[in-house]
Amino acid sequence: MTRPSLLVTRRLPQVVEAQLAASYDVALNRSDTPLTPAEFREAIQRFDAVLPTVTDKIGPEVLDVPKAQTKILANYGVGYSHIDIEQAKTHGIAITNTPDVLSECTADLALTLMLMVARRAGEGEREIRSGVWDGWRPTHLMGTKVTGKTLGLVGFGRIGQEVAKRAHFGFDMEIVVYNRSPVAPEILARFNARQVRTIEELLPLSDFVSLHCPGGAGTTALIDGPRLDLMKEDAFLINTARGEVIDEAALAQALMFDTIAGAGLDVFEREPRVNPLLAQCDNLVMLPHLGSATQEARRAMGLRVLANLNDFFEGKTPRDRVA
């Protein structure tokens, strides 16, 4: 029996590539450079399955083909706002993602950003590396205490809850939640959290605001100028979700005019390009989309993709089917 053909668009951990190759007729992208739209178009017409990542923009440009050979886009990653679901559906293409296995590591990174920006760790590191540190002094790089502060979470799915766990039990923080749908009282009770009805209500209450909602059209520029104005002057904004959720020009302005105290970003509107205004802000910590970047999470994500592919080609509904 011929094995289904599979294109893997980026390099994956070795063990994952080996396991995929054991079951599928795998084409690897050895150069590890993002596919061009033309290459993706060709792939959709040639491979039974494609394993894309966030660096593949799968919109009308690549999905507008006479006939797709691809039956499943088994996305490597939990977020799938880079895939035009409606267009994929017109070809009957199934879509899966990789939830759960990266929630802890992404939450760890949100806490990393909170601590780095509040304690001015990026500024301190830059100071040492540039050789200008002139020793301890009582007023040097004074930051903001994290313990005991109020954390506002926008989105309270799996990652939001992992952040709440760390912040509440590790840093004694008070948790306030905004979520589109009501959160079960027993889940809120785990973190002694309370849910508010609007983002407008959450922002002025929070010392830290951390974003954990999906990206895509529904949340583009969710945090815009007027909403940044609702944050406290000494509050920090953290984003490990998707870049488009923040209006970056408005954020740069808020950081430059100190209308908020600082921000920590792991994701950007036009990755890998970063708005040059942001790079000028000292009260900003930036990381290159590292949320799930641990050996453990990246391996587990790959194995989850494999399980989804196996289910699909065995005629079962994949556990992580999102469309």
Ligand code: DGY
């Ligand atoms: C995710 O899993 O969504 C990460 O951001 C990588 O795409």
